[in-house]
Amino acid sequence: MPLTTNTTLSRRGFLRALGLGGLTALAPAAAQARPKGSEAELATLLDLSKCVGCGACVAACREGNAPKFPEPVKPFPTMVPARSKPEDWSDKREVDDRLTPYNWLFIQSAEVEWKGEKVTVHIPRRCLHCVNPPCANLCPWGAAGKQENGIVRINDQVCLGGAKCRDVCPWHIPQRQTGVGLYLKLLPRFGGNGVMYKCDRCFDLVARGQEPRCVTACPFGVQSIGPRPEMLERARALARDTGGFLYGAEENGGTNTFYVSPVPFDLLDAALDKGPGRPHLASVADSMADETNLAWATLLAPVAGLAAGTLGLIARGGKEDGHDK
Amino acid sequence: MTSRPAPWLSRLYLAAVAGLALTGMAQMPIFKRYYIADIPGLGWLADYYLTNKLHYGLAALLLAVLGYALARWLKDWRRRWRLTALGRARVLLLAGLAVSGGLRVLKNRPDWSFDPLTVLLVDWIHLGLAALLGLAALAAVLARCSAFVRPRD
Numbered sequence: 001m002p003l004t005t006n007t008t009l010s011r012r013g014f015l016r017a018l019g020l021g022g023l024t025a026l027a028p029a030a031a032q033a034r035p036k037g038s039e040a041e042l043a044t045l046l047d048l049s050k051c052v053g054c055g056a057c058v059a060a061c062r063e064g065n066a067p068k069f070p071e072p073v074k075p076f077p078t079m080v081p082a083r084s085k086p087e088d089w090s091d092k093r094e095v096d097d098r099l100t101p102y103n104w105l106f107i108q109s110a111e112v113e114w115k116g117e118k119v120t121v122h123i124p125r126r127c128l129h130c131v132n133p134p135c136a137n138l139c140p141w142g143a144a145g146k147q148e149n150g151i152v153r154i155n156d157q158v159c160l161g162g163a164k165c166r167d168v169c170p171w172h173i174p175q176r177q178t179g180v181g182l183y184l185k186l187l188p189r190f191g192g193n194g195v196m197y198k199c200d201r202c203f204d205l206v207a208r209g210q211e212p213r214c215v216t217a218c219p220f221g222v223q224s225i226g227p228r229p230e231m232l233e234r235a236r237a238l239a240r241d242t243g244g245f246l247y248g249a250e251e252n253g254g255t256n257t258f259y260v261s262p263v264p265f266d267l268l269d270a271a272l273d274k275g276p277g278r279p280h281l282a283s284v285a286d287s288m289a290d291e292t293n294l295a296w297a298t299l300l301a302p303v304a305g306l307a308a309g310t311l312g313l314i315a316r317g318g319k320e321d322g323h324d325k
Numbered sequence: 326m327t328s329r330p331a332p333w334l335s336r337l338y339l340a341a342v343a344g345l346a347l348t349g350m351a352q353m354p355i356f357k358r359y360y361i362a363d364i365p366g367l368g369w370l371a372d373y374y375l376t377n378k379l380h381y382g383l384a385a386l387l388l389a390v391l392g393y394a395l396a397r398w399l400k401d402w403r404r405r406w407r408l409t410a411l412g413r414a415r416v417l418l419l420a421g422l423a424v425s426g427g428l429r430v431l432k433n434r435p436d437w438s439f440d441p442l443t444v445l446l447v448d449w450i451h452l453g454l455a456a457l458l459g460l461a462a463l464a465a466v467l468a469r470c471s472a473f474v475r476p477r478d
Binding site: 083131143148153167220264287288290292295298299305 | 326351352354355358359360373374377378380381382384386388389390391392393394395396397400408423426427429430432433434437438440441442444445446447448449452
C-alpha cells in the first residue's frame with residue numbers, strides 16, 4: 001500500500017491498519033519481504049561532466065513538489081525544555097543554496113585543480129536513497145520507509161520531527177519544519193518538533209511510470225534513471241570510459257544515486273562549502289554493518305538457549321529448580 | 326523451595342529487560358532533549374548507533390534466557406510449577422516483542438525489505454508491547470507476585 005502525502009490517518013484507518021499489522025506479525029516474514037538493491041529498485045546516474053549548474057532541476061523540484069511543502073501553524077508551541085528550538089523555514093522559502101523543508105535539491109559547486117587545470121564541477125545534491133537506509137531503519141516511529149522501487153520516503157502524516165533521521169543519515173539530508181504534523185495533536189510542548197522533509201524522488205510521478213522532475217527538466221541530460229543493476233553498470237562503464245570517478249555505489253553500503261565525476265571526489269569534498277543542509281562528498285562506511293552482523297547473534301541466541309536448557313548445560317546444583325541447599 | 330525455579334535466570338532476565346528498556350527508549354530522541362545525556366557518564370545514551378547495537382546484544386541475551394527457560398519448562402519445570410495470570414500475560418507480551426523485534430532485525434539487514442506500512446505497524450506494535458510489558462511488570466510488583474510461576478499444589 002503506497003503512502004501518499006494527501007492521505008490522512010484516520011482513527012478508523014489506523015485501527016484497520018493495526019489489524020493488518022497484527023496479521024503481518026503472525027504471517028511468515030518472507031511473505032512481504034524482498035531483497036534490497038534488486039532490479040525492482042530504480043537508481044539515478046548523474047554525469048557531472050554535463051552539469052553546468054543552471055538550476056533547472058532545482059526549479060522543477062521546487063515547483064512540482066510545492067503542494068507537498070509544509071504550511072505550519074503559528075505561533076509554534078513553546079517547547080519544554082527550552083533546549084528544543086523550533087526550526088522554521090516558512091519565511092525563507094526562497095532559499096535554494098542548501099537543503100531546507102522547501103528545497104529538496106540544490107546545486108553544490110566546487111572549484112578544484114586537477115591535472116594542472118582549474119575545473120569547476122556542479123553537483124545536484126539531494127537524498128541518495130540508500131539501499132539499506134539508516135533513516136528508515138532507525139526511525140523509532142516507523143515514519144520513514146523504503147518502497148519497493150527503492151524510493152526512501154518520510155511519511156509526513158506520521159513523522160513527529162524528532163530529527164533522528166537527520167542525525168543517523170551519513171549526509172544529514174532530512175530537514176525539519178516546526179509547527180506542522182502529528183506532534184501538534186499529541187504532546188506538542190513535550191515531544192516531537194514538526195516534520196522532516198527530503199527528496200521523495202517524485203514518488204507520485206514514478207508510480208505512474210513517469211520520471212522524477214529533476215531528471216526530465218535537465219536541458220543537458222545530466223541525470224538518467226533505470227533499474228539499479230543496469231544503472232550501476234552504466235555508471236561504472238562511464239567512469240571507466242572517461243577516466244572518471246564514481247560516488248554512491250559503495251557509500252553507506254550502496255545507494256541508488258550514482259555520481260560520475262571527471263575529478264576525484266576527495267578533491268571535490270575538500271573544496272565544497274559544507275555545513276547544515278550542505279552535505280559532504282566523503283567516502284562513507286556502511287552505517288548498518290554492525291547491525292547486520294549482530295543480527296546473527298539474535299538469531300543464534302535462542303537456539304543456544306534452547307540447546308543449553310535441553311541438555312541441562314547450566315544446572316547450578318541445589319539452587320537450580322527452586323531447591324535451596 | 327524458592328519462589329522461582331532458577332533465581333540466577335531471573336536475575337539475568339531482569340538485567341536484560343532493564344537494559345532493553347533503557348536502550349529501547351534511547352532510540353527515541355529524548356535523552357538529549359531532556360538533559361539526561363548531559364549527566365556525566367550518560368552521554369552514550371544520546372548515541373543512536375551505540376544504543377541500537379547494545380539493544381541487539383541485550384535482545385540476544387534475553388532470547389537466550391527465554392530459549393533456556395522454554396526448554397526447561399518443556400523438559401521438567403512445568404511438572405512442578407504453573408504460570409501465574411500475570412506470568413502468562415508477560416509470556417505472551419515477550420513472545421510478541423520477540424516476533425516484532427525479529428522483524429525489525431530482518432528489516433535492518435541489507436537483504437530484507439518490507440513495505441513502509443509494514444515497517445510502520447511493526448514499529449508501533451513493538452513499541453506498544455514494550456509499554457504493556459512495563460505496565461504488566463509494574464502490576465506484578467505492586468501485587469507482590471513478580472515471579473512468573475508458582476509451585477503446583
